Amino acid sequence: MTGLQEVSQRHEDELEAAVAKGKPILELRGLQKNYGAVQALKPATITFLSGEIHAIVGENGAGKSTLIKLLTGVIPRTAGEVSWQGEPVQLATPTEAIARGINAVHQEVVLCPHLSVAANMFLGDEMNSKGLMRKRAMTDAAQGVLDDLGFNLPANATLGSLTIGQQQLVATARAAMRGTRFLIFDEPTAYLTRQESAQLFRLIRRLQGEGVTIVYISHRLEEVFELADRVSVLRDGTHVGTRYISETNEAELIALMINRTIEQIYHKEQFALGETIVETRGLSGPGFSDISLSVRAGEIVGLYGLIGAGRSEFALGLYGRHPLTGGEVYWQGRKVEIGNERRAMELGIALAPESRRDQGLCLNLPIGLNINLPVFRKLTRGLTINRAEEAANADRQIRDLQIKTPSRRVLASAMSGGNQQKIVIGKWLSHGAKLFIFDEPTVGVDVGTKAEIYRLFARLLEKGAGIILISSYLPEVYELADRLHVFRQGRLVASHDYRAASHEDVLAQAINA
Amino acid sequence: MSVETVESSTGPTPKRGVSILFGLTLLGLLVVLWLLLGLATSAFWTPNNISNLLRQGAMTAILAVGQTFVIITAGIDLSVGAVVGFTSVIVAWLLAAGVPLWLALIATLLIGVLIGAFHAFGIVRMGLPPFIITLATLTSLRGIGLLITNGSTISITNEAFTNFSRADFLGVPSLFWMVIVVAVPAYVFLHLSRFGRYLFAVGSNSEAARLSGVNVNRTIYLAYILSSTCAAFVGLLLASRIGIGNATQAEGWELQAIASSVIGGTSLFGAVGSVHGPLLGAFILATINNGANLLNVNSFWQRIITGLLIIVIVYFDQLRRRGSR
Ligand SMILES: Nc1ncnc2c1ncn2[C@@H]1O[C@H](COP(=O)(O)OP(=O)(O)OP(=O)(O)O)[C@@H](O)[C@H]1O
Ligand SMILES: [Mg+2]
Numbered sequence: 043m044t045g046l047q048e049v050s051q052r053h054e055d056e057l058e059a060a061v062a063k064g065k066p067i068l069e070l071r072g073l074q075k076n077y078g079a080v081q082a083l084k085p086a087t088i089t090f091l092s093g094e095i096h097a098i099v100g101e102n103g104a105g106k107s108t109l110i111k112l113l114t115g116v117i118p119r120t121a122g123e124v125s126w127q128g129e130p131v132q133l134a135t136p137t138e139a140i141a142r143g144i145n146a147v148h149q150e151v152v153l154c155p156h157l158s159v160a161a162n163m164f165l166g167d168e169m170n171s172k173g174l175m176r177k178r179a180m181t182d183a184a185q186g187v188l189d190d191l192g193f194n195l196p197a198n199a200t201l202g203s204l205t206i207g208q209q210q211l212v213a214t215a216r217a218a219m220r221g222t223r224f225l226i227f228d229e230p231t232a233y234l235t236r237q238e239s240a241q242l243f244r245l246i247r248r249l250q251g252e253g254v255t256i257v258y259i260s261h262r263l264e265e266v267f268e269l270a271d272r273v274s275v276l277r278d279g280t281h282v283g284t285r286y287i288s289e290t291n292e293a294e295l296i297a298l299m300i301n302r303t304i305e306q307i308y309h310k311e312q313f314a315l316g317e318t319i320v321e322t323r324g325l326s327g328p329g330f331s332d333i334s335l336s337v338r339a340g341e342i343v344g345l346y347g348l349i350g351a352g353r354s355e356f357a358l359g360l361y362g363r364h365p366l367t368g369g370e371v372y373w374q375g376r377k378v379e380i381g382n383e384r385r386a387m388e389l390g391i392a393l394a395p396e397s398r399r400d401q402g403l404c405l406n407l408p409i410g411l412n413i414n415l416p417v418f419r420k421l422t423r424g425l426t427i428n429r430a431e432e433a434a435n436a437d438r439q440i441r442d443l444q445i446k447t448p449s450r451r452v453l454a455s456a457m458s459g460g461n462q463q464k465i466v467i468g469k470w471l472s473h474g475a476k477l478f479i480f481d482e483p484t485v486g487v488d489v490g491t492k493a494e495i496y497r498l499f500a501r502l503l504e505k506g507a508g509i510i511l512i513s514s515y516l517p518e519v520y521e522l523a524d525r526l527h528v529f530r531q532g533r534l535v536a537s538h539d540y541r542a543a544s545h546e547d548v549l550a551q552a553i554n555a
Numbered sequence: 556m557s558v559e560t561v562e563s564s565t566g567p568t569p570k571r572g573v574s575i576l577f578g579l580t581l582l583g584l585l586v587v588l589w590l591l592l593g594l595a596t597s598a599f600w601t602p603n604n605i606s607n608l609l610r611q612g613a614m615t616a617i618l619a620v621g622q623t624f625v626i627i628t629a630g631i632d633l634s635v636g637a638v639v640g641f642t643s644v645i646v647a648w649l650l651a652a653g654v655p656l657w658l659a660l661i662a663t664l665l666i667g668v669l670i671g672a673f674h675a676f677g678i679v680r681m682g683l684p685p686f687i688i689t690l691a692t693l694t695s696l697r698g699i700g701l702l703i704t705n706g707s708t709i710s711i712t713n714e715a716f717t718n719f720s721r722a723d724f725l726g727v728p729s730l731f732w733m734v735i736v737v738a739v740p741a742y743v744f745l746h747l748s749r750f751g752r753y754l755f756a757v758g759s760n761s762e763a764a765r766l767s768g769v770n771v772n773r774t775i776y777l778a779y780i781l782s783s784t785c786a787a788f789v790g791l792l793l794a795s796r797i798g799i800g801n802a803t804q805a806e807g808w809e810l811q812a813i814a815s816s817v818i819g820g821t822s823l824f825g826a827v828g829s830v831h832g833p834l835l836g837a838f839i840l841a842t843i844n845n846g847a848n849l850l851n852v853n854s855f856w857q858r859i860i861t862g863l864l865i866i867v868i869v870y871f872d873q874l875r876r877r878g879s880r
Contacts, residue, residue, distance in 0.1 A: 383767075384768050393766060400762060401762050402766075403760065403763055404760045404764065404826065405759065405760065407826055411752060411756070415752070415756055415767040415769065416768050426747040426748050427747060429747075469767065
């Protein structure tokens with residue numbers, strides 16, 4: 043069986059000699075990127091040291107992903123210089139970056155969902171013999187790498203059949219086996235479960251041990267403190283500082299990032315619970331079975347579990363997207379059949395789905411259209427849409443959620459990850475509902491905005507709504523949910539009141555340890 | 556890693572003006588073509604020729620508008636040419652059988668509705684790709700039309716019907732008025748009503764549209780029915796113009812319609828398109844054919860020129876879209 047070492051060895055010889063540990067390996071001088079009039083990255087001067095783990099933090103739209111795309115040749119720079127191992131380089135194409143040993147796992151996995159895991163891992167780098175692809179050899183090698191990394195994934199499965207988190211791990215393995223000198227992770231844990239994150243951290247430490255320089259972008263500061271040696275902060279496209287991790291703390295980083303302080307991220311207000319809004323009895327469907335739970339007005343019901351535990355499937359089933367195979371739904375005490383999404387919306391259910399790319403957004407359409415999509419019916423007067431109201435509604439959400447955009451006419455694809463997430467949430471706020479289902483609402487969202495989203499939850503509760511909050515990030519559901527249900531393999535395995543169980547217990551129940 | 560560029564290449568900020576601007580550039584191109592042709596040949600700016608050009612462009616323009624609805628949903632309708640031929644047979648047949656004119660017209664349009672509904676049924680219920688189902692009807696409809704006519708043509712004796720296409724109204728050919736009759740409601744539908752927004756949303760990401768409460772299946776039915784109905788309408792106009800029903804007419808018009816739509820800025824990937832774009836595209840194509848005829852350009856060359864033009868215009872459109880990268 044081949045391991046990571048052997049596979050990446052294919053490339054080692056092609057790379058230039060490594061720089062001694064602790065010496066600059068990649069230096070940016072005045073690196074800059076404009077998109078038209080938008081200054082996504084203002085001239086930045088940052089030095090990355092060989093063998094370090096260098097974290098980059100900053101608010102949504104601060105320019106982190108832009109920086110990464112520049113370094114990997116995905117987009118051309120507007121101005122500035124980059125030197126790699128002491129020599130100026132262009133980094134004009136991804137191929138050039140890869141040839142020099144610079145690889146990245148991007149924020150949104152862009153692989154081919156119809157190909158197998160192995161084919162994706164070797165994409166553009168296939169093993170050939172006499173012009174023919176060696177499919178078996180590649181599958182075996184890929185499996186070897188995955189096993190070696192401790193990722194429990196089948197190399198011959200179709201990529202699209204895996205969860206987003208698992209796909210992210212495949213992307214990581216893919217980057218790791220390219221004989222990498224410099225590896226960038228853009229919010230890799232956003233879609234990962236605790237367990238998967240732990241696997242990833244082991245991989246990162248291992249690569250560091252082999253002399254690879256790591257750049258690590260995350261909104262989760264505790265991860266930054268756990269992993270990084272140094273941290274650079276971006277704010278509004280400006281590099282505002284670099285610190286040794288041992289010489290800084292969370293408060294300082296947050297202050298640098300958002301230029302103000304936040305006392306409490308997990309904003310929670312207790313409201314008197316009202317009537318039961320929805321109750322499921324023994325609900326079963328594709329990916330979940332026998333789920334009984336209820337949500338009352340003023341209550342946040344948290345669903346925690348590993349990715350693939352059936353929480354999103356449950357939400358989609360309740361929302362009428364997938365057919366139910368058993369059980370009953372009671373809406374405000376009355377038994378109802380929710381056959382399709384429209385019916386769910388009419389009852390008063392809103393679903394902000396898990397994947398903004400696949401389910402949440404029409405990426406190549408304007409922000410305004412995305413926000414208004416659920417409410418065009420309400421905006422229609424006679425035959426046509428009331429354009430003034432349409433504009434006002436979009437602008438209100440953009441303002442309230444502080445979506446960073448010059449205009450509602452900008453395409454959703456031009457937004458940073460966190461701002462895209464805000465559009466998904468904005469859609470449902472403008473629609474309004476009795477029951478809000480938020481599936482991973484803060485994935486990729488920065489601390490400041492997170493706190494705002496939690497405040498917003500409180501406002502919804504105050505108005506008498508109920509919330510189902512699905513999250514793979516335990517602190518979030520733990521601190522916010524009035525009642526916390528733990529899912530494992532499609533079943534509800536445990537329920538706790540607010541803060542009634544310890545983190546460890548909840549986690550153990552989720553992974554059946 | 557080159558796959559990564561997909562995300563960012565969708566890119567720039569479309570300002571409201573851009574679509575209008577592109578429309579203006581196309582209009583500019585059309586005007587320039589007309590001026591040049593006017594200089595090159597005295598036969599161009601004659602009332603007769605202009606009427607002719609407007610008539611010829613009119614039918615493609617209507618087809619292109621219907622086609623655009625479908626393309627915006629990220630689909631394609633290859634059947635429109637065949638539908639034109641088929642419905643010309645239907646109306647001629649009905650009239651020959653003594654059906655009153657108004658009833659024949661309505662029945663023919665309804666056939667168009669049914670064909671579109673069948674396409675949508677194939678796509679939505681049977682899960683067939685749009686390309687396949689409309690390709691299938693393309694060949695079948697021609698076959699059915701030929702069966703009905705026994706391989707020949709049915710001539711139309713109803714004078715009121717055949718006179719229509721030759722008539723002028725306010726000095727403009729009635730066929731061109733038909734473009735306006737189609738384009739105005741089409742504009743309201745696509746750009747001002749919520750159903751138009753739904754077409755774009757379905758073309759961009761049908762899952763996101765569905766989860767936002769958009770009835771995706773109904774939207775697809777709508778798009779294909781509109782396209783086929785436009786085609787049936789053109790079938791009526793054509794029958795009126797040539798005075799016969801013939802199943803082999805309008806050969807290749809589906810490609811003309813798609814080309815007009817694409818020249819007019821519609822993206823074959825879906826979610827990008829307008830009503831004015833394909834109209835201009837259709838008249839640009841008609842002008843080129845007309846001009847080439849007047850200048851005695853070999854018709855083989857006409858085809859080549861048309862092909863090159865499609866590449867050039869769409870290439871510039873792409874450049875503009877990527878503009879600020
Ligand atoms: N293709 C594009 N066209 C125009 N503007 C863009 C494009 N891509 C990004 N931007 C803008 O550049 C800025 C920086 O975006 P970037 O994706 O680098 O943010 P980020 O720091 O990664 O944020 P997040 O934490 O939300 O992922 C944002 O204001 C964004 O709107
Ligand atoms: Mg980002």
